[in-house]
Amino acid sequence: MVLTATESPGVACPAGGVRFVVGTDANRNGSLDDAEIDSSLTRLVCNGVQGPKGDTGTQGDKGDTGTAGASGLSTLVANSDEPVGGGNCVAGGTRMEAGLDANRNGTLDEGELNVSLTRFVCNGQHGLNGLKGDKGDAGPQGEKGDPGVMYVRTKVVSPGTTPATSGTALRAAIDSIADGKTWLVKVEPGVYDLGSLPLQLRPGIHLQGSGENSTLVRASISSTSVGTVMGTANSELSSLTVENIGGGSDSIAIYSEAPSFTFHDIVATARGGSAASFGIVLKKAQGSFSNVRAIASSSGYASGFQCFSCTANLLESYAEANGDTLTASTQAMGIYTSNGTVYLRNVTSNANGAHFNWGVYADGNVSLVNVEAQGSGGTKGIGLFVGEGNGNVRNSVLTGTSPTESQGISSSTSGTTTRFITVQNSIVTGGFASIWRAQYFDVRIGQSQLNGPPLPGAGDTTGKYTCFGNYDGNFGPVSCL
Structure with a gap:
């Protein structure tokens, strides 16, 4: 009795192949049991290794245009002021929120926000005062202003x-x-x-x-x-x-x-x-x-x-x-x-x-x-x-x-x-x-x-x-x- 099985790629067949197993059906049950296999008769038929890439063939004719797909959803971005000391920006700044316009109303609604996309652009904090500069030259005298309010009594x-x-x-x-x-x-x-x-x-x-x-x-x-x-x-x-x-x-x-x-x-x-x-x-x-x-x-x-x-x-x-x-x-x-x-x-x-x-x-x-x-x-x-x-x-x-x-x-x-x-x-x-x-x-x-x-x-x-x-x-x- 002869059985065939797929040979996975390995040492025996680098590209895989077919394994032929032979033995006598001693118990006449119609199946080749493990004890009935004669390993000396096992043979392998290996797949050939892939050859080198051939030359590119001539381009075929243009196929028919496929059916147009559904319009995709727009991504909207909304900016708002971020308060000072709010935990995100010490000196305040701008909160940028984004998400898909699921209801296509042109407005980024609260339920459409993708919090993973939220970003902050923070204002810089006041730096330390610099050193006092040199005194500049005196400017020209300004024009005489209007009389101010002066209380006499x-x-x-x-x-x-x-x-x-x-x-x-x-x-x-x-x-x-x-x-x-x-x-x-x-x-x-x-x-x-x-x-x-x-x-x-x-x-x-x-x-x-x-x-x-x-x-x-x-x-x-x-x-x-x-x-x-x-x-x-x-x-x-x-x-x-x-x-x-x-x-x-x-x-x-x-x-x-x-x-x-x-x-x-x-x-x-x-x-x-x-x-x-x-x-x-x-x-x-x-x-x-x-x-x-x-x-x-x-x-x-x-x-x-x-x-x-x-x-x-x-x-x-x-x-x-x-x-x-x-x-x-x-x-x-x-x-x-x-x-x-x-x-x-x-x-x-x-x-x-x-x-x-x-x-x-x-x-x-x-x-x-x-x-x-x-x-x-x-x-x-x-x-x-x-x-x-x-x-x-x-x-x-x-x-x-x-x-x-x-x-x-x-x-x-x-x-x-x-x-x-x-x-x-x-x-x-x-x-x-x-x-x-x-x-x-x-x-x-x-x-x-x-x-x-x-x-x-x-x-x-x-x-x-x-x-x-x-x-x-x-x-x-x-x-x-």
């Missing part, structure tokens, strides 16, 4: 490291001006603490802050005639907040007895006076004051704005007085005037929390135009009180609220001279009386809403009401007694 006060050092700097700037000329002292934003001593303005000085919410001048002073800021003749205050935080019996933010002292665009707050707190106290003041917020809080007597023997106008302003207790001795007056003539326009004045609360209390002549005045709480709440003078009210809202006694307008006089109160186109509200007319008062009311009865004082036989076209809260007619 302006001082700028900057804040110090603490509120106390800031206050010292502000006081020094004011005290250094003694020539009597007009000066602007501009105060930068900050808190300027004066301690227990006031800031006395000098004639001709305009103290101007950087805004009511930016510049705060404060002190802790207890006095009935000394405030955090003391006004003087021909001085002015604007664009800041003045505060007295008290700590004793009396607290005043701004005090002045000078007729020509003026202010505008300010906030004045006084608190912490156990006996009395006054936001602003003026005596013999003349002129107009606008955009003022005057606020006071006390456990005794509180008043936001006070004016004694004044001929003055308070415009576009707000006053507030807050009583801290309801004991019998406490009083709150948003605005108080005495022995003068005061004109209020576009003013809101509130008093609350004390035993007696008056929105506006006038012991002199007073005129109200577009005014909202309210006294609320305690045992007596009165919107407007007129005593020892005449009152003129137009286009205003006067309200008194109290669980005990409330009057929109009240009046009283100790003399026998006839006083006048005129009310036009206004809303007057009081639970006890919309208007309480005392003796020797001639009250005239026209085209106004009276919420609460207009009443005469007890035993009054000398005053009178004159009413025309008035109505109540339900627009029903109101008669005056």
